Amino acid sequence: MSVPSGSEGAGPSKPKPIAIITIGMAGAGKSTFVQRINSYLHSLNPPKPPYILNLDPAVTRVPFEANIDIRDTVNYQEVMKQYNLGPNGGILTALNLFTTKFDQVLNLVEKRAESVDYVILDTPGQIEIFTWSASGAIITDAVASSLPAVVAYIIDTPRTTAPATFMSNMLYACSILYKTKLPFILVFNKTDVQRHDFALEWMQDWEAFQAALATHGGTRDSEGEPTYMNSLMNSMSLVLDEFYKHLKAVGVSSMTGAGIKEFFDAVDASRTEYETEYLPELERARKARDKSLQDAKDDSMNRLMKDLAVDRQKNPEAFSRDQWDEDDNDDADDEGGDINIIDRSDDPYPGPGGEYIDLTRPRNENINWPRPG
Numbered sequence: 321m322s323v324p325s326g327s328e329g330a331g332p333s334k335p336k337p338i339a340i341i342t343i344g345m346a347g348a349g350k351s352t353f354v355q356r357i358n359s360y361l362h363s364l365n366p367p368k369p370p371y372i373l374n375l376d377p378a379v380t381r382v383p384f385e386a387n388i389d390i391r392d393t394v395n396y397q398e399v400m401k402q403y404n405l406g407p408n409g410g411i412l413t414a415l416n417l418f419t420t421k422f423d424q425v426l427n428l429v430e431k432r433a434e435s436v437d438y439v440i441l442d443t444p445g446q447i448e449i450f451t452w453s454a455s456g457a458i459i460t461d462a463v464a465s466s467l468p469a470v471v472a473y474i475i476d477t478p479r480t481t482a483p484a485t486f487m488s489n490m491l492y493a494c495s496i497l498y499k500t501k502l503p504f505i506l507v508f509n510k511t512d513v514q515r516h517d518f519a520l521e522w523m524q525d526w527e528a529f530q531a532a533l534a535t536h537g538g539t540r541d542s543e544g545e546p547t548y549m550n551s552l553m554n555s556m557s558l559v560l561d562e563f564y565k566h567l568k569a570v571g572v573s574s575m576t577g578a579g580i581k582e583f584f585d586a587v588d589a590s591r592t593e594y595e596t597e598y599l600p601e602l603e604r605a606r607k608a609r610d611k612s613l614q615d616a617k618d619d620s621m622n623r624l625m626k627d628l629a630v631d632r633q634k635n636p637e638a639f640s641r642d643q644w645d646e647d648d649n650d651d652a653d654d655e656g657g658d659i660n661i662i663d664r665s666d667d668p669y670p671g672p673g674g675e676y677i678d679l680t681r682p683r684n685e686n687i688n689w690p691r692p693g
Contacts, residue, residue: 337371338587339439339467341460343496344474345489346445349509351376352574353474354442355383360580361438370438371429371665375459376445377414378407385664386442387432388425390418392662412449419455424661426466432665438587439467451496460500464602470503470590471496472583477571478514483533486522487553487560494563502598503590506569511578516571523564529557 340357344350354372361368374386377396382389394417400410429439441463443450450456463469473493480486497504508516522529533553568586572579 334434335591336467337433337436337439338591339441339463339469340472340587341441341443341463341469341500341502342472342474343443343447343451344507344509345447345476345492348474348476349574350445350474351379351382351384351442353472353507353509353572354440356572356574356577357438357440357580357583358384360577360584368437370440371432371436372440372442373425374442375415375418375450376411376442377418378411378444382442384442387665388428388661388663390414392664393421394418408446408449411444411446412453412455415444415449415453415455419458421661422459422462426462428661428663430466433467439463447492451499457499460502461602464500464502464598465606468591468594468599470505470587470594471500472505472507472587474507474509475519477508477510477516477519480508480519481514483522483529483536483553484549486519487556490523490560490563491556493567494560497563497567501601503593504567505583505586505590506567507583508569508571509574511571512573512576516569520569520571523567523569526557526561530554533557 342350342354358370358372361370372384372386372388374382374389374391376382377390377394377399379391394414396410396414399405399414399417400407403409403413405413441459443456450459460469473496475489475493480489493504493506508519518532522532533550568590570579570582570586572583
């Protein structure tokens with residue numbers, strides 16, 4: 321008699337790896353952040369190398385070794401030429417093409433699920449291309465349906481010191497949270513340049529944000545009255561006050577590595593939140609979607625069979641001559657051949673001896689890089 325999984329006689333199954341979907345505005349430091357958390361996981365004892373997916377087809381160089389790289393499958397420059405597109409259209413189309421093969425990506429990730437604890441997705445710099453496109457929604461839903469998932473929203477902290485910019489970031493974060501319906505972590509990056517304490521204070525104390533808004537230039541018109549933008553941000557801050565209570569926020573520095581441990585503490589805490597709150601909702605939504613699709617298929621099939629029955633009655637001789645040609649059943653190869661996803665997990669790291677290289681550090685330790693600010 322076979323022993324059920326998880327019962328006596330069977331070892332405890334390893335928890336599924338957590339998928340970290342990094343999203344953020346252009347220049348927020350997503351790729352550098354991915355490199356830093358990759359370096360952190362390699363530095364643990366024992367090391368816990370993550371499984372990394374690069375989904376940015378237009379990037380020239382990434383500071384980490386991706387296990388799956390969209391650039392190995394889709395040529396961004398060729399897509400722009402073939403479809404006569406601009407930069408953003410090229411990125412969107414390349415992502416759409418890659419999504420058609422995402423079932424292969426999930427299969428490769430599942431094969432590595434027993435050996436990794438984290439799966440990291442680095443998304444395109446143009447945030448709207450991933451968050452508001454059909455391909456971005458498909459990738460997010462596919463990953464969240466297979467693995468515990470969390471969204472890491474990367475914020476450029478030095479550029480959010482102005483109340484208006486801070487509010488814009490929070491509104492975007494709110495929209496992404498309610499679109500993905502996944503555990504959400506605000507990652508205030510570049511804290512080595514600007515501490516994120518002011519942002520935490522604004523999130524926790526509504527009056528503190530109001531005071532900062534009142535003292536910021538351009539909030540009053542020539543007659544001393546609050547401007548329309550000032551009034552709008554006042555109203556929005558009241559709406560978002562409840563939104564802040566359900567968010568995790570951490571400050572990190574992708575340059576120095578400060579705050580990375582706290583980030584992973586927040587990620588690990590999100591697993592329970594995903595399993596208790598988000599997974600049941602995802603399953604209900606998937607069942608409702610599958611039922612809707614099945615109902616549509618059944619309705620189309622019923623109408624087709626009725627049409628065939630009517631046609632057979634009206635013209636039985638023509639129907640008898642309509643035979644299936646077996647020669648037409650051969651599957652023709654797609655133009656250009658089938659494209660498979662490449663998994664570079666077994667490729668050695670570049671460099672002498674194939675050892676891991678932290679690309680955020682200078683090769684020559686005597687070089688003093690200029691520091692911002």
